[in-house]
Amino acid sequence: MTAVSLRRAVGSDSRFLTDMVVEAANWNYSAARQRISVLADPAYRRYVSGWQRPSDVGVVATDAEGAPIGACWFRLFPSNAPGHGFVGVGVPELILGVSPIWRAQGVGRALLRETVSLARQSGYRQLALSVEHANHAMALYRSEGFINVSTPGSRETMVRNLS
Template identity: 60%
Template structure:
């Protein structure tokens, strides 16, 4: 990874996290779902709406010029407002987004490790996430201890125990 730093996500990072939701939604080469379309979806919007709630935490990767290039964060969703990777009440769902120019350079792994450590320190026993079939990030998640616990026609739900 090229001289990046990882810092805790802050309340003022909400707009950048929204950008990262859009990046995550556009992971496939050639996909261009515009920001207004992505954030109009209630599930995608739920990943950032009202950031930073008391149980929210995350990390941001910053380039040498101080520009954010990626983020990983988690939120706890109630059953009646479940997101794509919901597994149970009290289990935070992880979201990861990295700008395209910074992908495949270790940024996602550094973010994933940072947010996993934050969740462990906060006392969570598990982290969950959802990944679309074909997304290269699934291999990263598996290598960091996430395992598929449920699958649909389009996506897998993965969980990592933090014990």
């Protein structure tokens, strides 16, 4: 990975995190969704709405000039308003997005590892996520210890134990 730095996500990163939700949803260029349609989906909006709540934790990757290029974060959801990878109250759900030109260069792995470390330091015992079946990021998640716990529709819900 060349000239990439990681820093903690802060409240003023909400717009960039919104961009990364759209990137995460648009992993498949042949089936890319309009930004407005991604953000119209309540399940996607939940990942960024009201950022940064006290339990929201994340990491932003920046290039050599300090411009943000990717982000990974987690937040808690209630059972009546879950995200795509909800497994239970008290289990934060992770989302990861990387700008297209920075994909497959180790940025996602670095962000994921740092975010898992922060979740562990925060006292969480598990992290959950959701990924579409054909998304190549599934291999990244598996290689970093996430395992499939359910397969709703075209997605897999994965969990990583942190203890």
